[in-house]
Amino acid sequence: MTNKKTVSCTATTADENIYTLRNAQDMQLTISDRGASLVSWLAPDRYGRVGDVLLAYAEAGSYVQNPFYFGAIIGRWANRIAAGQFELDGRSYAVECNxxxxxxxxxxxxxxxxxxxATEEDGSLRMSLTSPDGEGGFPGNLKVQVTYRLDDEGRLTIDYEAQSDAPTPINLTSHPYFNLNAGTSDIKDHxxxxxxxxxLKIDAGxxxxxxxxxxxSAFDFRQPAPIGPxxxxxxxxxxxxxxxxxxYCVQAGLNGQPGPLREVASVYDPGSGRKLSxxxxxxGLQFYSGNFLSGxxxxxxxxxxRHDGFCLxxxxxxxxxxxxxxxxxxxRPGQxxxxxxxxxxxxxS
Structure with missing residues (x-):
């Protein structure tokens, strides 16, 4: 099959530019340069009906602050840092407690x-950002690149690269909320x-x-199980x-070390027939069941x-x-x- 992947800038406002990736199956993925955020992912169900499997704000302006992190790249530190403090090479640092x-x-x-x-490159979209030394309380001038590629098999590959001129903590992620029934109901039957x-068990914070x-436990999803019960x-x-x-600790060793690229999770919606891998x-893989989406x-x-979307x-x-x-x-510098x-x-099927 001829590869027909394309990328184009499809909308521009004062707050953001919107880019659209398409593949040979006419699957469409839209990305905002505000937060390098995934905004929309149009995909057919088993009956050929196209629906959006991503949650998104009603107003484009909501992405300026994006309080629920819809679709965004998260950094410099994804998830939590206890008390907003850490020590690095004998020096203490304080970051915002939000x-x-x-x-x-x-x-x-x-x-x-x-x-x-944003830079369009051979059917992919590269997003670049420089975070200056001291921004958010983190040390080092950090340069980050995130590249999005959508292939003809419906795979969205997200490649991250970053370099710093001083030692700094780094933990990046993408934060899309999915609903594979395209919003016709909640995610409980997924x-x-x-x-x-x-x-990792958690405390109250x-x-x-x-x-x-x-x-x-309720956390055993080694065999497919509906989320709702x-x-x-x-x-x-x-x-x-x-x-x-x-x-969830998804690499061998359970020691926080990255490992080989491998499939670690899947979600299937019986109603639409859509599957997310x-x-x-x-x-780590953070499973969030949309506990605070109300309103x-x-x-x-x-x-x-509540529970209208999930994140992995x-x-x-x-x-x-x-x-x-x-x-x-x-x-560290040089890495x-x-x-x-x-x-x-x-x-x-």
């Missing part, structure tokens, strides 16, 4: 609010599978407290988070409700910079941070 007593997703002016520079034997086996399990960890907001080389103004004048965010472990495996998340995550949307 989630109670903790730091979350790079702070209120993290990468998700930045205007990225069948989730996560290839992980362990996850969603900071990892201990490594735990998934066996016999697990939300009602009398599991203390589910109660703490109001659902799922936990990191996730592959990554990262140590968010979404596309088509539709207010989202490939990343390092939350608060890893303050744990025994901190060195794995420190980028190159690299990460690859692949989301694939397809049909399952």
């Amino acid at each position: 989630d109670g007593d903790n730091h979350l997703h790079g702070g209120s002016s993290g990468f998700h609010t930045a205007r990225w520079l 069948l989730l599978c996560i290839d992980a034997s362990h996850y 969603c900071i990892p407290a201990e490594l735990a086996s998934v066996a016999g 697990r939300l009602d399990w009398p599991d203390q960890q589910v109660l703490i988070a109001g659902g799922f907001n936990h990191c 996730v592959a990554t080389d990262q140590a 968010v103004a979404g596309r088509d004048a539709h207010d989202y409700a 965010e490939a990343q390092a472990y939350p608060n890893q910079i303050n744990g025994p495996h901190a060195e794995a998340v420190i980028l 190159v941070y690299r990460q690859t995550t692949v989301y694939r949307v397809s049909l399952q």
Whole structure:
């Protein structure tokens, strides 16, 4: 089959430029240069009806602050840093505490609010950003590139690269919210599978407290299971988070180290026949069940409700910079941070 991947700038406003990736199957993915955010992913269901599998704001202007991080690249630190503090090479650093007593997703002016520079290259879209020394409290001038490629099999490959002129913590992720029935109902009947034997239990502030086996718990998705019934399990960890907001350890060794690129999760919607597969080389996969979506103004004048979308965010472990495996998340001069995550949307018969 002739490859017909294309990328084009399809809309421009004062706040953002919108780019569209298309493949030979006429699948369309739109990306904003505001936060390098995934805004829309149009894909057919088993009946050929095209629907959007991503959640998005009702107004484009909402991406300027993007308080729910819809579709955005998150940095410099995805997830949480306990008490907004860490030590690096004997020096203490303080970053913004924007989630109670903790730091979350790079702070209120993290990468998700930045205007990225977009470059179209051979059917892919490269987004570039420079974060100056001291921005958000993080050390080092950090240069970041994120490249999006959509192939004819429905795979969106996200390649990350970063370099710094001083030692700095780094933990990047993409934060799309998916609903494979294109918003006709919530995600509770979606069948989730996560290839992980362990996850990180959290405290009341969603900071990892201990490594735990998934066996016999609500967190065991090693075999596909519907999300909805697990939300009602009398599991203390589910109660703490109001659902799922936990990191699964998806690489061998359980030590926060990246590993080979491999498929770590899949989600299937029986109604539409759509399937999402996730592959990554990262140590962690954060499963978030959309616990705080109530009242968010979404596309088509539709207010989202709790559990109307889910996230599977490939990343390092939350608060890893303050744990025994901190060195794995420190980028030093002369090194190159690299990460690859692949989301694939397809049909399952």
